[in-house]
Amino acid sequence: MNLSKKQAVFESEVLTRFELFNSLFMTLPFYQVKHTGTLLPFFTTHCERGVAEKLNPEAIIESFFGQYEQYVGESDRIDLLFRIIQYIERQVVLFDAVEDAAFKKTGRSDEAGLLDSVFAETETNKELRSKLVDKLSDFSLRLVLTAHPTQFYPGPVLAIMTDLIEALKKNDIHNIHLLLQQLGKTPFMKKDKPTPVDEAVSLAWFLENVFYRVASAIQSKIDDEFDLPVDENKSLVELGFWPGGDRDGNPNVTVESTKRVALLLRTVLFRCYYRDFGTLKRRITFKGVEKYMDVLQDLIYENSFNPPENPENVKSVIIHNLKEIKRVLADYHDGLFVELVDDLLRKVRIFGCFFATLDLRQDSSILRKTHAYLREKYAGKLGEASDFEQLDERGKQATMKFEEYDLPVGDDAPPLVADTLEVIRHIGDIQRSGGERAAQRFIISNCQQASDILELMELFLWSGWQREALHIDFVPLFETVDDLHRAASVMEVLYTHAPYAAHLKRRGNKQTIMLGFSDSTKDGGYLMANWSIYKAKIELTAMAREYDVDLVFFDGRGGPPARGGGKTQRFYASMGKEIANDHIQLTIQGQTISSQYGSLDTAQYNIEQLLHAGITSHIEQRSGDTLSEENKKLFGYMAQVSHDQFLALRHDPLFLKYLERLSPLKFLSQINISSRPVKRNSDRELRLEDLRAISFVTSWSQLKQNIPGFYGVGTALEEAEKAGKWDQVKELYETSRMFQTIIDNCMMSMSKSNFELTSYIQHDEVFGDFWKKMRDEFERTTKYVLKLSGSKVLMQNYPVERESIAMREKIVLPLLIIQHYAIRKLQAGGLDEKESEVFSKLITRTIYGVVNAGRNLA
Incomplete structure (x- = not known):
């Protein structure tokens, strides 16, 4: 299906049908909903006009209410704003359902990239068929569901969406009408913050209703096509699970919640x-x-x-x-x-x-404290160096003995230390009841040195585990730009460390390494994050191959491109010969779970896309996927220019103040969607390094500025042109699918930006010049990515996605105006406690709808 035809189908099957059913929704007999539905189109148009005229949110809201005599009183105005928010929340659900129902018709599901296409391609080519069979015998895809705080729809709403999608597919007007009524009466908000177990229950909905069926259907397709030997301990599609196991920065996760x-x-x-x-x-x-x-x-x-x-x-x-x-x-x-x-x-x-492998994760600082606690408490028995903390890396490794003990947890153990030791013991119980795959990995966040992994290994051996039966994979997580730069040297120490090498051999010489996109973007900007991860993968692969280690990369990806999201399958299809790609493992988090894996059609499509990417990158790699040394130098040069530009913005004294004052950052902690705090070290004043990448990216997306997804890219391309490298940049974009995906995903981030929305800030005495600096980089990046891609508009080659984004942005514009209006009212001061509470609630309510509509904004 060509691009123009895809766009026409999308307009008829999605946009037109959405308008039709939205008009039906407006007439439903709810309390005051009909009146709200009548006013909403006028309010939306008024907001669009106000933004075009560069009015501030107060002027837009006040002038709208000035047209209606019945909204003279403040309480009546606030009541209408809340009803508008409730209405738009349900509009977003309706649009999601209509779009998902039309998924097979809009041309996305017939793109190359599904398993049937690779079966057909290899059917008459015996050599390729043989390569495919070899690949499938060892290949796997692991999707790991995480509990990061951007999954907003409660279970009842997800169930309504599922039924609504099926009714829309059949054009069952009666059931559609009933489901819209149910949707209108079903609460979206949770009164209490969820516990880790609550989060697990929410995500288990997707395991039960989607992945259980889809993973089996895909395995069946493979079984029908090939006569592969049955391996009871391996499957093509594997599932991982973090709620209840991920305790990094979340003191609410305990050994009891893990159980x-x-x-x-x-x-x-x-x-x-x-x-x-x-x-x-x-x-x-x-x-x-x-x-x-x-x-x-x-x-x-x-x-x-x-x-x-x-x-x-x-x-x-x-x-x-x-x-x-x-x-x-x-x-x-x-x-x-x-x-x-x-x-x-x-x-x-x-x-x-x-069902799904329960991963355990904890920060290296907590694991070090736990190791120190046992060293001090059992100093006489363990015989480790008393000055262990003062030793350098080599000294620490030399003094570690890796002897087996069964050391009880003392009553004097700090809570996080006690939890770490208790959960290490409980992993054995989980394996006994579910098998090794039930819980076989311990991930070390903020891993900075080899001793971080070795100390954890000793903790297991000191907690009753036997060396020969230590069925655990120790997974270092490298996140910041600096961590990524030294990752290969850390792993070389481990590969040459006799006790660890022996453990690795017992684990089939397979090493999993997790790489984090989110923190590296916050740390170094979009282009540097992508370059650092790409470079680290090359270096880590070379190191693993030197020591004959089977390397598995586990990518910590979020929803938006700034956190490793976007067209993820294209990254895996473009891995060249220098990068291990025998297995694909990635996190699926936030509203990406419901948007990409929320229905059987979308889940099967997205899983098959990832499988196709991993398989074809092995059997038919393109020459441009392995970058030449010249292209690596060019990529590195642009990444450094972009990095410098991003750091100049990040180190501006106004950077954090801008986010705190103008975005809903401080209100993210008030929305009852996660058991996890918005920032680490919540007992002290906010610092950028403490701010979680999710909160960082979400705040920019609520401002519709998406700085982490583009800032510095335009300057990097401009400087490359000035340096006479434009032809080489153009060739890199045309030949490297990886670089092309990075640029195309950058355009996706920019398509969800709208600097017009906040253009009134340019006149602000404090933040005016800061806003202009970001707006100028946005315009510069727009100019150069269009020039590089040969496009007239952003995402020109993805008309369906572009139309979808445009419609979603139109739906949520009133939410953004209300949100920024409420933020400014609070900033202006002069409100009593009750009024402050009302405006705070307005802000938190708008956050839900904006993120849900964006589908990969957080």
Whole structure:
């Protein structure tokens, strides 16, 4: 389907249908909704006109209310603003549903990049077919669901969306009408902050309703196409899970929440099995299967509805009985309904008794404190150097003995230290009930040196774990630009460290390394972050190959391009020969979970895109994907120019003040969507290094300035042109899919920016020049990315996405005006406590709708 036709289909199937059902929504018989629905189009038009005239939010709001006599009173005005927010929140849900329902019709799902296309390409080429089979035998994709605080829709709303999508596909007007009524009456807001277990329950909805079915369907497609050997401990699509295990900067995650989440995952999985087994039981009513069916009935029922506190790993028992049923069907009943058995058997092989691998994560500083606590408490027994903390890296490594102990946790242990030691012990219980894959990784955040990993390994050995049975992968997380620069040297120390090398050998010589996009962007800007990660991957791959280590990169990606999001599959398709790409692992977080994996169609499409990217990068790499030394120098040069430009902005004394005063940054902590604090070290005054990357990026996106996703790119391209390198830059863009994706994702960030919205700030005595500096870089970047891509408008080559973004920005413009109006009212002062509370609530309510509409803004 060509670009113009795609755009036409999108307009008819999405935009027109949205307007149709939105008009239906306006007439629903809710209290005062009809009146709000009548006023909203006028309010939206008024906001658009006010922004075009560069009016400030107060002028826009006040002039609108001046047209209506009934809104003289402040309470009436505030009431209408809240009703407008409620209405727009539901408009966003409706647009999401209409767009997802039309997913297969709008041309995205027929793009190259799905498994069927690679099957077709290799069908007549035996050499390529052989390469594909080899790749599939060792390849895997792991999607790790995280609990980062940008998942806004509660479970009931997600369920309504799912049903609404299906009704829209069938054009079932009656059900659509009923579901819109249900949507109008269903609360979007949570009264209380969620606990880590609450977050796990929310994300388990996607495991149960989407991933359970899609992962199995994709594995079935592979099984039908190829006769690959069955590996009970491996699957093509793997799932990971962070809620309840990720304790980095979140004191609310405890060993108790880890226990509860592990049991929750198992229970939800067995309920999925129980539903499938019910279908099996209705169909397989033949002689010879009774005893096997009875065993499965008792086993699955018990684990679904009356799970024991310390359950056993019964995967092999389930598989044995299913295989026996299959044997009886083949031998005596003509294989009748064997496909139902195969379906459940496939799911049990994929998900076992754990559903998703529960990752553990903690900051290196906490792990060091825990190591120090045990060293001091058991100094006589351990015999480690008393001056351990004063030793250099080499000295620390030399004094570590890696001996096995079972040291009890003392009552005097600080809470985070006690939690670390208790959860290290509990991982063994999780593995006993779910198998090794239930919890096999411990991620060390802010990993700066080899001793950070080695100390954690000693903590396990001091907590009752045996060296030969240490079924744990220690995963360093390198996040900042500096950490990324020294990552390879840290790993070389580990590969040459005898006790760690021996452990690695027992783990199949496979090392997982996590790389964080978010903090590196906050630290060094968009272009430098991408360059640093690319360069680190090359260096880490070279180091791993030198020591014959099978390297797996685990990418910590957020939703927006500034946090590693955007067209993610194109990054993996463009990895050249210098970068290990045998396995793809990445985090899926925030509203990206619901936007890309919230329905069966979108989930299957996005998973197949990632699988296709990993497979084809192996069997048919393009020459431009491996950068020449000249192109690396060029990329590095532009990254440094961009980095300098970004740091000049970041070090401006107004930088943090601007965010604190004009964005809703300080209100992010008031929205009840996450158990995790907005910033680290919450007991002290805000510092940029303490601010979480999610909050940092979200604040800029609410301002519609998206600084982390473009700032410095325009200057870098301009300087390259001045230096006579433009032709080389152009060639790099045309030949390197990786660099092209970086620029195209930058354009996505810019498409979600709107400096016109805040143009009134240019007249501000304090922040006027600062705003102009950012606006000028936006215009410079626009000029140069259009010139580089040969486009007339941003995202010209992605008309469907461009139209979608434009419509979403139109829907939420009133929310942004209300938000900035409320922020300015609070800044102006003179409000009593009750009034301040009302305006604060207005701000927090608008944040939800803006992020949900953007789909990858945080």
